[in-house]
Amino acid sequence: MELDAGTTFDGYEILGVRDRDATGVVHRAREIGTGRLVALTLLAPATDADPDLPQRLLDGARAAAAIVHPHVLPVLAAGEEAGTAYVVTRIVESESLAALVAREGPLPTGRAAQITRQVAAALDATHAAGIVHGAVTPATVRVDATGHVFLVGFGPWEPSADPEEAAAMPVSPAPEQARGERIDARTDVHAL
Numbered sequence: 001m002e003l004d005a006g007t008t009f010d011g012y013e014i015l016g017v018r019d020r021d022a023t024g025v026v027h028r029a030r031e032i033g034t035g036r037l038v039a040l041t042l043l044a045p046a047t048d049a050d051p052d053l054p055q056r057l058l059d060g061a062r063a064a065a066a067i068v069h070p071h072v073l074p075v076l077a078a079g080e081e082a083g084t085a086y087v088v089t090r091i092v093e094s095e096s097l098a099a100l101v102a103r104e105g106p107l108p109t110g111r112a113a114q115i116t117r118q119v120a121a122a123l124d125a126t127h128a129a130g131i132v133h134g135a136v137t138p139a140t141v142r143v144d145a146t147g148h149v150f151l152v153g154f155g156p157w158e159p160s161a162d163p164e165e166a167a168a169m170p171v172s173p174a175p176e177q178a179r180g181e182r183i184d185a186r187t188d189v190h191a192l
Helices: 053-065 097-104 109-128 163-167 185-191
Strands: 012-021 024-031 037-043 075-081 084-090 094-096 141-144 149-151
Touching (some): 053 075, 053 084, 094 097, 097 141, 109 149, 109 185
Antiparallel strands (some): 024 037, 037 084, 094 141
16 A cells, blocks of 8 residues: 555655565655654555465564664554554665665675674574564665665565465475474574
8 A cells, every 4th residue: 555645644644655565565754743754664455365464464563673683673663554554663774685686796705794694693683582583585684875784574474385375485495484384493594
């Protein structure tokens, strides 16, 4: 769902669309009560193929909100308004690792190692909090202009016995993913 600039949504003034991804439409917004600039993501609606997606995304965001770490993008709020689920995060000027690699090609070893160390540190904090990210991919790693990395997009993946959905899994899924079993910290490490 895309909102026009100038409209309000649950205490946020929409300034414009910032990005679109599989989780929904990311708006640049201003929190009306504080004036703080934020990223407001209106989550993708439920579909017949995935009726639980909005709830899983909300659950993932709420879990991420409990993690305080410099490489985990802070979740400021999550909820539902007028039947639309949303997540509010700190606004960070960055691009996905996927976009970075598409633009620059293979990264030099030192830079790739620096990014990997930061994602690993974020995953250590995540696992210490008893949370599994569940969807570590180049799309859920954000890199800013200084090379600082943020892990985003917690928890939307769930195992499925459906062969078509299994075909959409990562190219090299963790063994427990490939078997359709419950994921755990090993899944995140395998994805890293």
